[in-house]
Amino acid sequence: MRYLDKIDSPVVLKRLNINQLKVVAREVREFMIQSVASTGGHLASNLGVVELTIALHYCLDSPKDKILWDVGHQGYPHKILTGRKDMFDTLRQFGGLSGFIKSGESPHDAFDVGHSSTSLSAAHGLAASRDLLGQSHNVVAVIGDGSLTSGLALEGLNNIGRSDTNLIVILNDNQMSISENVGALSRYLNDLRSAPTYISAKKDVAEFLQGFPVAGKFTRSFIEKAKGQLKYLLLQGALFEELGFKYYGPYDGHNLERLIGVINNAKKIGRPVLVHVRTEKGRGYEPARRRPDKFHGVEAFEVRTGAPKKASTNITYTDVFSKKIVEIAQKNDKIVAITAAMPGGTGLAEFKKRFPNRFFDVAIAESHAVTFAAGLAKGGLRPVVAIYSTFLQRAYDQILHDVCIQKLPVVFAIDRAGIVGADGETHQGIFDLSYLSHMPNMTVCAPSDVSELNAMLDFATCHDGPVAIRYPKDTVIDDETQKPAEITIGDWNIIKNGEKIAIVAVGAMRHTASLVYEKLLERGHSAALINPLFVKPISPGMIEFLRNFAYVFTLEDNVYSGGFGQGIQTALLDFAVSSQKFHAFAIDDCFPQIGSRSELFADLQLDAESVFNTIMVKINE
Numbered sequence: 334m335r336y337l338d339k340i341d342s343p344v345v346l347k348r349l350n351i352n353q354l355k356v357v358a359r360e361v362r363e364f365m366i367q368s369v370a371s372t373g374g375h376l377a378s379n380l381g382v383v384e385l386t387i388a389l390h391y392c393l394d395s396p397k398d399k400i401l402w403d404v405g406h407q408g409y410p411h412k413i414l415t416g417r418k419d420m421f422d423t424l425r426q427f428g429g430l431s432g433f434i435k436s437g438e439s440p441h442d443a444f445d446v447g448h449s450s451t452s453l454s455a456a457h458g459l460a461a462s463r464d465l466l467g468q469s470h471n472v473v474a475v476i477g478d479g480s481l482t483s484g485l486a487l488e489g490l491n492n493i494g495r496s497d498t499n500l501i502v503i504l505n506d507n508q509m510s511i512s513e514n515v516g517a518l519s520r521y522l523n524d525l526r527s528a529p530t531y532i533s534a535k536k537d538v539a540e541f542l543q544g545f546p547v548a549g550k551f552t553r554s555f556i557e558k559a560k561g562q563l564k565y566l567l568l569q570g571a572l573f574e575e576l577g578f579k580y581y582g583p584y585d586g587h588n589l590e591r592l593i594g595v596i597n598n599a600k601k602i603g604r605p606v607l608v609h610v611r612t613e614k615g616r617g618y619e620p621a622r623r624r625p626d627k628f629h630g631v632e633a634f635e636v637r638t639g640a641p642k643k644a645s646t647n648i649t650y651t652d653v654f655s656k657k658i659v660e661i662a663q664k665n666d667k668i669v670a671i672t673a674a675m676p677g678g679t680g681l682a683e684f685k686k687r688f689p690n691r692f693f694d695v696a697i698a699e700s701h702a703v704t705f706a707a708g709l710a711k712g713g714l715r716p717v718v719a720i721y722s723t724f725l726q727r728a729y730d731q732i733l734h735d736v737c738i739q740k741l742p743v744v745f746a747i748d749r750a751g752i753v754g755a756d757g758e759t760h761q762g763i764f765d766l767s768y769l770s771h772m773p774n775m776t777v778c779a780p781s782d783v784s785e786l787n788a789m790l791d792f793a794t795c796h797d798g799p800v801a802i803r804y805p806k807d808t809v810i811d812d813e814t815q816k817p818a819e820i821t822i823g824d825w826n827i828i829k830n831g832e833k834i835a836i837v838a839v840g841a842m843r844h845t846a847s848l849v850y851e852k853l854l855e856r857g858h859s860a861a862l863i864n865p866l867f868v869k870p871i872s873p874g875m876i877e878f879l880r881n882f883a884y885v886f887t888l889e890d891n892v893y894s895g896g897f898g899q900g901i902q903t904a905l906l907d908f909a910v911s912s913q914k915f916h917a918f919a920i921d922d923c924f925p926q927i928g929s930r931s932e933l934f935a936d937l938q939l940d941a942e943s944v945f946n947t948i949m950v951k952i953n954e
Contacts, residue, residue, distance in 0.1 A: 336356055337361060340413075343395050346391050354391065358387055361386075361410050361413055361414070362616075365380065365410070366380075367636060368421040368422070369424070369631065369634075370634050372422065372423075372425055373634075374755075376615070377621040377628040378407050378614055379407055380616050381615065384587045385503065385592060386407075386411050387414070388589055388596055390411075392593055392597050392600065396440040397470050398470050399472045399473065400443060401443050401444050401452040401459070402475050403451065403474070403477060404477065404480060405447060406630075408434045408442075411434075415441035416441075417430060417439065425757075427929065427932040428927070432756060432757065444456075444459070447723075447756070449480040450486040452489075453476060454489040471501065473503060474500070477504075478505070479697055480697055481504070482695075482696035482697045482698050484701065490576055490578075493605050494576035494605055496577075498605065499604060501599045502606065502607045505610060573609075580607050582595075582608055582609025585611060586612035586613075587613070618639075648783070649808055649809060650804035650807065650809045651804075651806075652680065654746055659687055661791065661794050662691065666691075667713065667715045668691065669688075670691065670693070670716070670718075670719065671705065671709075673695055673698055673720055673724065674694060674695075675719075678721070679721070699720055702718055702720065703718060703743075706736070707736050707739065710743050711739070715742055720746075720747065721748050722747050722748070722764075723749065723760045726764060726768065736799050737775050741799060743799050744790075744794055744799075745802065746790075747762070747803040747804070748806065749806045751763060752890050752925060754928060754930045756927075763920050766803070766868055766891040766896045767894060767895030769801050770868060770895065770897075774799060775798075775800075775801060776799065777869040778800070778801070778803075778820075778868060779802070779840030779866075780809075780840060781810075781843035786802070786804060786809065792822075804840065805840070807841060820866060822867065823872040824872070825864060825866050825875050826866065828843075828864055830861055831859040831860040831861040833858075833883045833884060835885045835886070837887045837901065838862070839865060839889040839897050840889075842890055845934075845941050846862055846888050871900055871901065876905060877908075879905065884952055885905070887902075887917045887918065887919075888944065889917075891919060892920045899917060899919075914954070
């Protein structure tokens, strides 16, 4: 029987010796590989933190002690060791185990996480509340080196360091976020990795200075200055120490004995401590170790080869964007591209290869990405910012103040818009239509096929003002019947003419609307099917056209509040159209959970069958 089969809580770990813990580490890796191969999920990052997770639970008393995991891509070993191993066959499945840390799932999950860089600020809050309430438990935040590039993480470091509270930060340094890390902080950490003499140097400094007789103000001043100078000369962890942390490291993050020793020592310090550990993404599984970027998030795969079980040859919106933006850049040397640590995921890998001097990866720093783009635009360039919908939320203020107020020609290529699926509520891109449409000077459009996305990119890269193009994580349809060579602002298409019933479907929802149209036709109802192309501005001509229908229905994969449907409804009311029956098919005031896109659309009653049934009820009332 495996040790892992006996572990239903971290308490069991404390009964094992170091050799047995090493066996547990091997068993956890084997279990994760087999499990993720079946369900899909995040693998490479989780394989890298197995020993660190075991050491933390061995040294700490969870859930009394609080362990905060940054991002959540490193939470699988933690879940396995805290009683959820038997649920892993439901990982990222509809109604199943979340792929991220969820406090509603287990008392061992101290704080919900989805986006990166939140662990430090949250841990600081938990530590401060502990102190104010007179409690004495430990608070530990685990953050990756990639996440340190976020402004939020730096704000957290700054405030923790000056707080003098008892808090341990574990810096999990694997030299990666999803793609390879970039920037000055990455270089700094690389310097630390190449300086293994850090701890011994610090000890030598202390012993050297103890030999001086401490007598008089001058001598004391000399010693303090000498300590400072020697620290900068010999100790490359000085940045963290100057921020107020006691720095330990870097250590081998796969050496259990060393990890257990340093964590136990860190618990005794009583003030902010930063423990720097080096780990390897994909450790224990060669395909993931060789290509950690490919095994960051994977679909089900064959364990022997690492190849996907269902290799898709379908073209996605991301693929179309990738090809088109290179084509545009070849003709216009003012086009530059920006991503936030995801050149592959956003489709900019080919752009980076073709135009390395015009490509900028700003690391996990979405707010900086947007204001940086504003500066590029102000300087005369045409920046294209490619970021997932859920992550662009983090740059709301920068879009509004730094881009829209100045009406700068920045293009936002918003991938993973709408329902995303298995990553759950933190990653659904269901708010972008709402948070972008109310910004003055912003133009918002949504393609429903290849030709529309291409035409929108042509339009956006020539438009004198900010443009957002949002598209889903989905296969794109190349519709031979609808091929706009070019579009102008406010355009919309009447795909099918009809009487009494109008269906207006945004972007990828057009294909659901087409199925509904066919079902209505089978029942003898002639409906107009309309593709708006632009969510903002709403064309007055469209509103004028819609006034002629007795029933108007809108479809969108966005929340209703502030969305397209609400905008159409308001515009119709402004035209004093009150005799119509109007209904907006949108996402209710909720956070969609885990599941495939089709499962979630059905659950939200946005699938073709549900939409058709609702329309039939409405027109027969």
